[in-house]
Every structure is written in structure tokens, then in C-alpha cells.
Amino acid sequence: MKEQFRRRRLPHWDVPGATYFITACLSGSLPAQGVLDIRNVERRLQRQQRPPKMSEEEWRSHKWKQVFVRCDEWLDLRPQVSHLRDERLALEVQNSLYFFAAERYDLLAYVIMPSHIHWLFRPLDAWVSTLGQTARVRSPRERIMHSLQSYSGRTCNALMGGSGPFWQRESYDHVVRDEEEMQRILDYIELNPVRRGWVTHRDQWRFSSAFDRRILSPTEQSKPLTKTCLQKAREHNE
Numbered sequence: 001m002k003e004q005f006r007r008r009r010l011p012h013w014d015v016p017g018a019t020y021f022i023t024a025c026l027s028g029s030l031p032a033q034g035v036l037d038i039r040n041v042e043r044r045l046q047r048q049q050r051p052p053k054m055s056e057e058e059w060r061s062h063k064w065k066q067v068f069v070r071c072d073e074w075l076d077l078r079p080q081v082s083h084l085r086d087e088r089l090a091l092e093v094q095n096s097l098y099f100f101a102a103e104r105y106d107l108l109a110y111v112i113m114p115s116h117i118h119w120l121f122r123p124l125d126a127w128v129s130t131l132g133q134t135a136r137v138r139s140p141r142e143r144i145m146h147s148l149q150s151y152s153g154r155t156c157n158a159l160m161g162g163s164g165p166f167w168q169r170e171s172y173d174h175v176v177r178d179e180e181e182m183q184r185i186l187d188y189i190e191l192n193p194v195r196r197g198w199v200t201h202r203d204q205w206r207f208s209s210a211f212d213r214r215i216l217s218p219t220e221q222s223k224p225l226t227k228t229c230l231q232k233a234r235e236h237n238e
Helices: 032-047 056-077 087-099 125-129 132-136 140-160 179-190 209-213 227-237
Strands: 004-007 011-014 020-025 105-112 116-123 172-175
Touching: 011 140, 020 056, 020 140, 032 056, 056 172, 087 105, 087 116, 087 140, 087 227, 105 179, 105 209, 116 125, 116 140, 116 179, 179 209, 209 227
Parallel strands: none
Antiparallel strands: 004 011, 020 116, 020 172, 105 116
8 A cells, every 4th residue: 555645625644554543523513613713724724834944744734733623622612513422322432443443453542522533543554455456445544434434323323313424524634653743642632531621530531542441451551452451441330
């Protein structure tokens, strides 16, 4: 698989061996005022010139972060849809996150918020190699995201007795550049409920990687999450 760039309304980068930070929003979760505000931020950034000391990659990452932070603020503070407050639905999304963990990707961190999810994962080379040339048509990142969203969307709609799109068509995705950035993103994900004042410590938020890791040994905590981690967390919580 070669590096690929795709753009619909949002830019999407696919890089071999990369780790991805994803934010997937519920369909309709951003109010009209929020959508307008975010687009105004995008337009303002498009008009700005890249600072001479920044590389193209650094400038691209800077612009992405500005838009992402504004979007995340709207999703946390004034979402129009917050179906994932329902624990039944949050459980379905959590099950979907873990379904292919350690088979298709390393699940490194996640948090399920009322209107969206943040997650950090790395496609496994062994699985990617089985895709062959089809990876050029739909990248490993796209396949992983589609699998999670299509399954959880169907099961959550069934629980709500509804139909139609459950997730927003596009997600915010970011290629993690190095280990230092990955740690910052992992902290950002797990501290999201703390920043909003919903809990005082990251491992108190039930639907998160921090909660799942809290009873593991230090050696286990440093490894990617697996279905066994989820099982242990649920048994401990009973």
C-alpha cells in the first residue's frame, strides 16, 4: 500500500504503517450554528499563508488541529444529538471497537462521549498484507472505520427503533507523526470527560480505555487493548 490522499469535504490521509486518531460524530450532532462556525474557521485558515518556519506537513497538521478543536468544543458543549448517553447504545459502540482489536488493528485508546467517539488505532501489517491491491481502492483505515460504523449503526438504530444514518458520513482523521504526539493524543482522548467536568479522573469514565485498563498490571497497561481487557473490566465492574 502506498501513501494516499483523498478529499471529500474533509481531507483524508492514508500512510503505510501509520497510527490514526479518529473522531466520529453522530449524524446531526453538530447544530447548524456549529457547522457554520467550523466552516468559517476553515475559510479563515485557507486564506492564511504558511509561516516560513513551518513545513507543509506541519502547516497541514496545524490547520487540522484548529478545525478539530473547534468541532470538539461544539460536540462536547452544545451537541444537537447525544444518543450515546444511552448506555445500551454506548455498549454496542464499545463492542464494535473491540470486535477486530488484535485481529485487524491495535486498539490503543478510545472514549465514547454522548455525541461522538475518539479512538486511536494502528492497522496490523499482517492483516493489511491480506488485502493486496484492494487496499488501493479502500484503504485499511477506511475498512476499519466502515466496519465499526456500519455494524454499530445498525445495532443502535435497532435499539432505538429508528432507521437512517446513525453516524456522520465523514470522520475527522489524523495521521500520528511520532511517539510524543501519540502520547499527547492518548491523553487528550482519555481526559476528554475530565476536561468537561463529568468525572475527576480519567479511569472513572466507564466507556473509555482508561476505565478498561485501570485493573491491569503496569505491563499490561502499556500494551494495546484486547477483548480480554474489556472482559476483565466488565467483570470487575459487576
